[in-house]
Amino acid sequence: MFVGRAEELQFLQDRFTARGGQLVILYGRRRVGKTETLRKFCQGKSHVFYACTESPDEQQLTAFSERMLQKGLPAAQYIKRFSDWTQALGSVAELPGEEKKLLVIDEFPYMVKGNGAIPSILQNLWDEKLKNENVLIILCGSAMSFIEKEILAEKNPLYGRATGILKMKAMDFxxxxxxxxxxxxxxxxxxxxxxxxxxxxxxxxxxxxxxxxxxxxxxxxxxxxxxxxxxxxxxxxxxxxxxxxxxxxxxxxxxxxxxxxxxxxxxxxxxxxxxxxxxxxxxxxxxxxxxxxxxxxxxxxxxxxxxxxxxxxxxxxxxxxxxxxxxxxxxxxxxxxxxxxxxxxxxTSYVFEDICRQYLRRKNRKNALPFRFTKIGRWWNKTDELDIMATDQNKQRFLLGECKYKNSAFNLSELRQMQAKFMPKDKNNRIDYWLFSKSGFTDEVIRAAVEQGIQTVTADQLIE
Structure with missing residues (x-):
């Protein structure tokens, strides 16, 4: 079962349909779902998916050559293995078919560790040929520090060549x-x-x-x-x-x-x-x-x-x-x-706060809030703390939220304490209050919410 990753798949599809050569670097921590997302993206497309192994360079070149030559390259009539990485990587432009040639190299850092010259080889191929070809090359890796320091850093060969860089993060709630x-x-x-x-x-x-x-x-x-x-x-x-x-x-x-x-x-x-x-x-x-x-x-x-x-x-x-x-x-x-x-x-109560912020971010993207916030997180000073504060770019509108993950209903005293914690410097600034509760709200809070225009959200409503 494949779940989610709509934004990542759309990003890759946009690169696939873009004109000219596309070089994408996709990376993220292990287990985050990079390989499954790439395989999902490749479904229905003519492609080469090569998963690097921690092996000597000659063995890696042999395995990569076999994978490429299996795809009907003209060179397959004459050779069983490319003589070097320049020929092997450059062969992506010769893949058969009219649509964009798609090459995915999974765990690319393994390939580079076996042969440190590969980024330079790929850079030369890109500058001289591949950037003008109808190709999409995706380099994927889990070793985040290696990707950022050895592939993306300014002094390294592939710096500035990528047409897309996507750092995959954990799924949202x-x-x-x-x-x-x-x-x-x-x-x-x-x-x-x-x-x-x-x-x-x-x-x-x-x-x-x-x-x-x-x-x-x-x-x-x-x-x-x-x-x-x-x-x-x-x-x-x-x-x-x-x-x-x-x-x-x-x-x-x-x-x-x-x-x-x-x-x-x-x-x-x-x-x-x-x-x-x-x-x-x-x-x-x-x-x-x-x-x-x-x-x-x-x-x-x-x-x-x-x-x-x-x-x-x-x-x-x-x-x-x-x-x-x-x-x-x-x-x-x-x-x-x-x-x-x-x-x-x-x-769980600490994570519950983050889930409530994710709920508000979704509403924000749909323009379903009284104003469009540009920043959301927690707020605190020396004496008080709020689970949620969101504000617009000019800090003239504020959304304040309190999240209660306990086995009793959110009560009126807790509402009043929350409202007393933060007062904006400008009296003309407007505050909207949101209350989130695992166990619902007392009748007094519900009445106050109706009278004051306060939003209340239960755990079930949070998920719906």
């Missing part, structure tokens, strides 16, 4: 929950809180089983795919994994400011800032600022808070990593019952 269609609204929300929007992870859950059974069987049990997934990814991308583990665990457990992370890990601040930057570059962490902050405030290294971007990383470091000894001893049931289950609602 609305695409992700299509993997568990039989779950209730609350179980869909919790599934997303645990697994995020990575298709490979979502495929591990069976919605004919309870959420607890899926977590116990597919995450907490030794031998399951997700049990060791984070450790595998960390070793693939980083050295000093013990140091990075300590940092991510600290952030996942709620130490979100630079000084808090320093106190928890005892890593020197100058080194810590480098480690944090590396994790941000990899998409594991993000640095968040209050929506109302300007560029100058964001330049201050002491401002902002760090969050674990990937939901599954956050879950793993919050519940799996601290309990590895018990899990290695086979006590998945005990860790689920006494560690994970009692904390799951509190853990």
């Amino acid at each position: 609305y695409d992700a929950i299509q993997f568990v269609p039989h779950y209730s609204s609350l179980d869909k929300i919790t599934t997303y809180a645990v697994l995020g929007g990575i298709p490979h992870y979502l495929k591990q859950f069976d919605d004919s089983l309870s959420l607890g059974e899926n977590i116990r069987l597919n995450i907490l049990s030794r031998g399951s795919i997700l049990y060791s997934e984070v450790e595998f990814l960390m070793r693939q991308e980083l050295r000093e994994t013990a140091t990075y583990n300590a940092i991510i665990e600290a952030v996942a457990m709620g130490n979100t400011r630079m000084n808090d992370i320093h106190q928890k890990t005892q890593i020197e601040k100058t080194k810590l800032s480098v480690y944090l930057k590396n994790l941000i570059d990899l998409g594991v962490l993000t640095r968040e600022f209050p929506v109302a902050d300007g560029v100058k405030a964001q330049a201050n290294i002491q401002r902002g808070v760090y969050q674990v971007t990937d939901s599954f990383f956050r879950f793993w470091y919050a519940f799996v990593f601290p309990n590895l000894s018990e899990l290695e001893a086979g006590d998945a049931e005990g860790v689920w019952r006494y560690v994970v289950k009692p904390e799951l609602d509190r853990y």
Whole structure:
């Protein structure tokens, strides 16, 4: 079952129908669904799909040659293997057919690691010939730091040649929950809180089983795919994994400011800032600022808070990593019952805020809000915090939101507390209030919402 990725597929289709040669670089973290998306795009099109392997250069050239020559190239009458990469890569222009010649090279970094001259060879071919041919070449890779530093960086041969660069990200909430269609609204929300929007992870859950059974069987049990997934990814991308583990665990457990992370890990601040930057570059962490902050405030290294971007990383470091000894001893049931289950609602509440922001982004794109916002996120100062703040470009209109993920209804006291947290400097500025609640709203809040034009959204409405 292929789910979502409509924007990515449309992007690739636009490149396919564009005039002239097209060179696209598509990359993103492992398991995000790049290969499946490319295979979906290639359906119904004459194409060559070559998946690179970690193998010596001569072996790679032989395998690539065989793949190309199988497609009816004129050279196939005379040779069984191209003599070099210039001939092999250049042969894409000779593929038969009238439509655009489509070549996908999956895990391109493996090819480059076997022969560092390949980017230069491709650059020369592109400049001299291929950019004027009816071809679409897609270079795909999972090693994000390699792609960004060795392929896209300014001093490298292919810099400036790409006609499209797409960094694939995790699916949003609305695409992700299509993997568990039989779950209730609350179980869909919790599934997303645990697994995020990575298709490979979502495929591990069976919605004919309870959420607890899926977590116990597919995450907490030794031998399951997700049990060791984070450790595998960390070793693939980083050295000093013990140091990075300590940092991510600290952030996942709620130490979100630079000084808090320093106190928890005892890593020197100058080194810590480098480690944090590396994790941000990899998409594991993000640095968040209050929506109302300007560029100058964001330049201050002491401002902002760090969050674990990937939901599954956050879950793993919050519940799996601290309990590895018990899990290695086979006590998945005990860790689920006494560690994970009692904390799951509190853990989900943080992701619930992000889901509510995604809901508003969708409405914003459809022009279904009182104004078109250009920025959305959280807001806080020294004493107060708002789960959602969105504002227009001139900061004259504000949308403020509060998200309650608890087993009691949103009450009037909570509404009044929210409304007292933020007052714009200009009295002419307008504020629209949105309330989101797992367990609905009291009658008083519903009456106040009608009187004051406040929007209320339940968990079921969030998904509908």
